[in-house]
Amino acid sequence: MSKITIPSKSTEVNYDLKSKIAKTELGVNALWCVQCGICTSSCPVAEFLKPHQVIKMALLGLESVIRSREIWLCAECYMCYERCPQDVKPTEVLIMLKNIAAEEGYIYPALKKLVNLVINNGRIYEITDFENEIRADLGLPPVPEVNVDEIRKIAETTGLDKRIGIRRIET
Amino acid sequence: MKYALFLGCTIPVRLNNYEISARKVAETLGIELVDLKGAGCCGSPALWSIDETSALAIAAWNISIAEDSGLDIMALCTGCSEILEKANKKLKENPQLASKINQILKNVKREFKGSIEVKHFIKVLAEDFGIDNIKKFIKKRFKGLKVAVHYGCHLLRPSDILKFDNPENPAVLDKLVEITGAESIYWPLKLWCCGAPILAIDEKISLSMARAKIESAKESGADCIVTVCPFCQIQLDALQPEISRIAGKQYNIPVLLYPQLLGLAMGFAPEELGLDLNKIPADNLLSFLSKV
Secondary structure, eight states, X not given: OOOOOOSOSOOOBOHHHHHHHHHSHHHXXXXXXXXXXXXXXXXXXXXXXXXXXXXXXXXXXXXXXXXXXXXGGOOOOOHHHHHOTTOOOHXXXXXXXXXXXXXXXXXXXXXXXXHHHHHHHXXXXXXXXXXXXXXXXXXXXXXXXXXXXXXXXXXXXXXXXXXOOOXXXXX | OEEEEEOTTTHHHHOHHHHHHHHHHHHHHTOEEEEOSBOOOOOOHHHHHHOHHHHHHHHHHHHHHHHHHTOOEEESOHHHHHHHHHHHXXXXXXXXXXXXXXXXXXXXXXXXXXXOOEEEHHHIIIIIIIHHHHHTTOOEEEXXXXXXXXXXXXXXXSHHHHXXXXXXXXXXXXXXXXXXTOEEOOOTTTTSOOSGGGTTTOHHHHHHHHHHHHHHHHHTTOSEEEEOOHHHHIIIIITHHHHHHHHTSOOOOOEEEHHHHHHXXXXXXXXXXXXXXSSSOOGGGGGGEEEO
C-alpha cells in the first residue's frame, strides 16, 4: 500500500482561480462532491492521483493544483465519471483543470510537441513517400493528404499556436 | 452500407495490420469505405485536455469534411471515435457552442451542420451490420481458444455520450469474439485502462498499467488478447517486449486486433490480415482453427 500524500506542500489560495472554476458549469456541479472517494477507488492511477482530493483543492482555489503533475497523470479512462454518485464528472473536471493549467503556461513538454506536430503536419505522424511506399507494398492506398493550411488557420484563430509556451511543472 | 473512413494519425503509419484486416473484413461483408480526403488529426484527446476549443474546432472541421460526402464517419481508432462523437454530440445539442465553433471555421470556409453520425468500427459491425449477419460469413472456427477481450476505455466510456453497451459490464465485443468459436474468458482487469494515454507523461506508470493487464490475462488462462484500439494494441503488443524486460519474465501472449481474429474465421490467410506485422508472433493461434 502506498502512503497517502497531499499533492503539494503549497496551500496558497488563488482567488482568481477559485472564482474562475466557480463560474464554470463543471465547477458549480462539483459543489455536489461529498468526498466519498469512489472516484479515487475506481482510478487506475490512484497511487499517484486522487481525484477527490484534486476536486476539493480546485474548489478551494489552491494554486498548487494547476501546477501539479498529478492532473496530467489522469488517463481519462472515465471510470470515475461512470461511478460518481453525485454526477460530478471528475474526468471532465480534470480536463478542465488541465485546460486552465495550459492557459497559465503549465504544459507537459511531450504534449507541446504533439500539438506542434498537429499544427505543422495536420497529424501526429507525418506521411511521406516512405510511409506510402510501405503501404503500397502491403496493398494499401496512399493516405489522403491533410489540408494542413486549414488546421493552421484554425490554430491561429483559437490562439492555440501562441498558447503552447511551457512553464515548469512541479514534481 | 457506405461510410467515410476516418483513419486518424496512428493507424495509417504504425498499425497497417489493423487497416489491412479491417478493410478486408469490411469488403467481405459488403461495407463500402470511402477514404476521407483532406481530413487530419481528429482533434486528439491530448489536445482536448490542453485546449478544448481548438480540439472541438478541429473535430468539427473533420466532421464537416465528411458532411460534404453525406456519409456517416466510421473510425477504426477509439480515440478518434470518442473525440469525434463527443464533439458531434456537444455541437448538435448546444447551438450556441456550435455557432462559436462555426465562427472559427468561417476562416477556412467550413461549417459544422450536424447532419451525420460518427461510429466506431465495432459499433458499425454490431449495430448497423448485425452480429447474426456476420455469422453467415464464418468459414472456420476456433476450437478451445481462450480470449481475453479488451474493450479499451473509449469504446464504452463516457457512456452518456457514446451510448454503446454497458460501460461496466459490456457484452458486445465478447459476442463478436464468440461467433468465431473462441471463448471469451473472465479476467479481473478486463475493463482496466491499458495506460496508453499517459505513456508520454510517465512511461513507468503507463507500462506498469499495461503489465498489470497482461498479467491478469495470463493468470486467467488467456491464449491471446483481442483489442479494437491502436493505442491499446501498441501498449499491449508492440511494447510487450519492453514490459517483459522490465518484469524480468517473458509473457509472449499474442495480441490480435478484432478484425484479424474475425478475418481468420472468415478464411483469410494470416498474411492477408497483416498478422506478420504483430510484434508478438500469433502463429500458434492457427492451430485452434478448424473448418466449420
